[in-house]
Amino acid sequence: MGSGVSSEEERVLRLAARFGVAQPGVAMGIGDDAAVLEPPAGKRLVWTVDAQVEGVHFRREWLASLRDAGYRSFMAAASDVAAMGAEPWCALSGLELPAELGDDALDALTAGQRAAADELGTSIVGGNLSRGPALAITTTLLGTCEAPISRSGAQEGDGVWLAGPVGLAAAGLTALAAASTAPHLAAAIAAWRTPVARIRDGRALAGVAHAAIDVSDGLARDLGHVAAASGVRAVLDAELLLEHAGDTLARAAEAVGRAPLELLLYGGEDYALVAAAALPLPGFTRVGEIRRGAGLSLRTAGKETDLVPRGYDHFVTE
Amino acid sequence: MGSGVSSEEERVLRLAARFGVAQPGVAMGIGDDAAVLEPPAGKRLVWTVDAQVEGVHFRREWLASLRDAGYRSFMAAASDVAAMGAEPWCALSGLELPAELGDDALDALTAGQRAAADELGTSIVGGNLSRGPALAITTTLLGTCEAPISRSGAQEGDGVWLAGPVGLAAAGLTALAAASTAPHLAAAIAAWRTPVARIRDGRALAGVAHAAIDVSDGLARDLGHVAAASGVRAVLDAELLLEHAGDTLARAAEAVGRAPLELLLYGGEDYALVAAAALPLPGFTRVGEIRRGAGLSLRTAGKETDLVPRGYDHFVTE
Numbered sequence: 252m253g254s255g256v257s258s259e260e261e262r263v264l265r266l267a268a269r270f271g272v273a274q275p276g277v278a279m280g281i282g283d284d285a286a287v288l289e290p291p292a293g294k295r296l297v298w299t300v301d302a303q304v305e306g307v308h309f310r311r312e313w314l315a316s317l318r319d320a321g322y323r324s325f326m327a328a329a330s331d332v333a334a335m336g337a338e339p340w341c342a343l344s345g346l347e348l349p350a351e352l353g354d355d356a357l358d359a360l361t362a363g364q365r366a367a368a369d370e371l372g373t374s375i376v377g378g379n380l381s382r383g384p385a386l387a388i389t390t391t392l393l394g395t396c397e398a399p400i401s402r403s404g405a406q407e408g409d410g411v412w413l414a415g416p417v418g419l420a421a422a423g424l425t426a427l428a429a430a431s432t433a434p435h436l437a438a439a440i441a442a443w444r445t446p447v448a449r450i451r452d453g454r455a456l457a458g459v460a461h462a463a464i465d466v467s468d469g470l471a472r473d474l475g476h477v478a479a480a481s482g483v484r485a486v487l488d489a490e491l492l493l494e495h496a497g498d499t500l501a502r503a504a505e506a507v508g509r510a511p512l513e514l515l516l517y518g519g520e521d522y523a524l525v526a527a528a529a530l531p532l533p534g535f536t537r538v539g540e541i542r543r544g545a546g547l548s549l550r551t552a553g554k555e556t557d558l559v560p561r562g563y564d565h566f567v568t569e
Numbered sequence: 570m571g572s573g574v575s576s577e578e579e580r581v582l583r584l585a586a587r588f589g590v591a592q593p594g595v596a597m598g599i600g601d602d603a604a605v606l607e608p609p610a611g612k613r614l615v616w617t618v619d620a621q622v623e624g625v626h627f628r629r630e631w632l633a634s635l636r637d638a639g640y641r642s643f644m645a646a647a648s649d650v651a652a653m654g655a656e657p658w659c660a661l662s663g664l665e666l667p668a669e670l671g672d673d674a675l676d677a678l679t680a681g682q683r684a685a686a687d688e689l690g691t692s693i694v695g696g697n698l699s700r701g702p703a704l705a706i707t708t709t710l711l712g713t714c715e716a717p718i719s720r721s722g723a724q725e726g727d728g729v730w731l732a733g734p735v736g737l738a739a740a741g742l743t744a745l746a747a748a749s750t751a752p753h754l755a756a757a758i759a760a761w762r763t764p765v766a767r768i769r770d771g772r773a774l775a776g777v778a779h780a781a782i783d784v785s786d787g788l789a790r791d792l793g794h795v796a797a798a799s800g801v802r803a804v805l806d807a808e809l810l811l812e813h814a815g816d817t818l819a820r821a822a823e824a825v826g827r828a829p830l831e832l833l834l835y836g837g838e839d840y841a842l843v844a845a846a847a848l849p850l851p852g853f854t855r856v857g858e859i860r861r862g863a864g865l866s867l868r869t870a871g872k873e874t875d876l877v878p879r880g881y882d883h884f885v886t887e
Binding site: 256257258259260262278279282283284285286287288289290292295296297298299300301302304306307308331332334335337343344345347348350376377378379380381382383384385387389391393394399401402403464465480564565566 | 601603605610613614615616618619622624626649653655662663696699700701707709717720782783
């Protein structure tokens with residue numbers, strides 16, 4: 252159909268063809284006023300919504316193609332489900348599309364959404380199409396679980412456990428924003444463009460972790476949320492963090508001229524998981540501990556300094 | 570707190586204070602990565618997402634205040650739940666806010682969302698805040714029902730049944746867009762600014778209606794969807810439609826210089842319900858019938874003419 256702009260109805264048909272997959276418990280998918288679901292008996296549902304807006308969360312020139320925008324927006328929403336220790340079940344996709352966005356671009360975008368959904372074993376069962384001044388992708392996901400892990404259960408004596416790279420996506424974003432051609436940036440750019448929601452690591456939280464959150468706005472800020480919600484103090488260990496991050500982050504940080512520890516503490520959008528647990532969590536590395544008190548600190552060579560839990564805020568420029 | 574712009578975290582606290590209401594089956598609301606729900610046993614869920622974007626769905630000067638934007642966006646999403654014959658259960662609110670939108674404006678907006686949720690006996694249990702180039706409100710709603718009513722079950726011999734005003738909101742929008750000060754427009758302007766999702770009428774569909782849809786894009790277009798999905802032909806009766814609409818629409822149409830029948834067939838955003846059923850539906854008026862065949866026609870003084878199911882399309886200017 253080329254790069255024209257089809258009507259809304261034709262586009263809904265294209266989306267139905269793209270997304271229409273049988274998923275257990277989905278009685279009706281795309282094509283009616285609402286999707287119809289049969290919730291699994293005896294399980295709880297977790298429910299989240301997340302938006303990625305062009306010019307705010309991404310610029311088109313930072314992407315290999317709009318496929319990345321579709322992929323990463325879906326993964327960002329699914330990461331909230333992972334952080335609750337739940338399995339993604341199904342999703343709705345709300346798209347705001349600028350008038351000039353052609354069918355080819357829309358196809359790339361929805362191919363990315365579909366690829367992400369497939370990787371997580373879930374499917375998109377409906378959505379909404381609207382015109383908008385900028386491309387915006389809103390994903391709402393339902394997940395299922397036995398016992399969700401909240402932010403508020405961290406206990407004195409727990410370890411702070413981390414799964415997945417942190418700071419790498421921020422290095423990638425820095426490189427993309429500067430149009431850097433330095434070497435050693437491929438992993439960082441991939442971390443920003445195509446992050447993966449850590450569903451399997453989230454599953455490991457069940458029955459063990461006392462609290463968890465995904466690292467979307469920066470480790471300091473997100474772990475700060477856990478500490479505040481749990482009424483405890485979190486201590487991060489710089490050496491353990493740097494060891495967890497390894498050479499990949501060190502090289503990327505050098506290539507973009509930033510300190511690895513700054514990227515680790517304040518860089519977001521890797522969608523790592525951080526949890527508080529008394530016992531080891533498979534797939535996680537211990538990077539600190541939970542103490543009595545409030546706030547957040549960093550231990551470097553045995554010395555502790557307070558951390559301000561800053562990170563990305565949509566309404567305050569820091 | 571005046572008309573400043575608070576940080577994202579402060580705004581989340583304001584939203585938690587605005588929306589935090591106990592709702593049956595909601596184990597955790599605002600403040601974690603996801604809401605946690607306990608679905609009612611033995612029921613099906615219906616799930617919808619809808620967006621209202623400034624400059625596309627509304628202009629700020631057409632509203633009495635941003636309260637209207639919050640209210641009507643919530644009702645538009647809830648109308649999809651009504652059209653399935655379901656009860657709204659709970660909602661998530663995704664807001665894209667321009668940098669200059671102050672806390673007072675946000676408070677007005679969320680007051681409208683809360684008022685709409687209260688009227689429907691539901692609550693907002695979470696959401697997402699993001700910056701955006703234009704104000705956009707994305708509402709995702711879960712509803713519960715025994716047996717959802719789809720668009721695809723209309724049968725030859727069914728009546729076409731209508732609940733609620735149709736065309737009045739389009740008259741109101743015409744008046745607002747022209748900044749008209751003609752008399753007799755109050756009802757039309759209210760119909761556009763503060764439509765109400767017809768949950769009670771939706772409830773009447775259960776076990777009786779063969780198909781239903783809400784009239785968001787115009788009766789011709791939306792009933793056209795039912796005819797196409799059901800593989801039947803729908804016939805609308807002009808006299809019955811005009812009688813159903815009554816003096817309120819006649820006067821509003823005159824005030825804005827448009828034909829009542831044109832508003833009835835092609836005007837959207839009243840969120841009336843239209844259904845196909847063999848038996849009378851309480852609260853609905855019979856305005857036509859379902860025949861063998863395909864497409865849509867209008868009967869005027871005993872003569873039938875084909876109707877093109879046009880109406881609002883986001884990507885084609887008609």
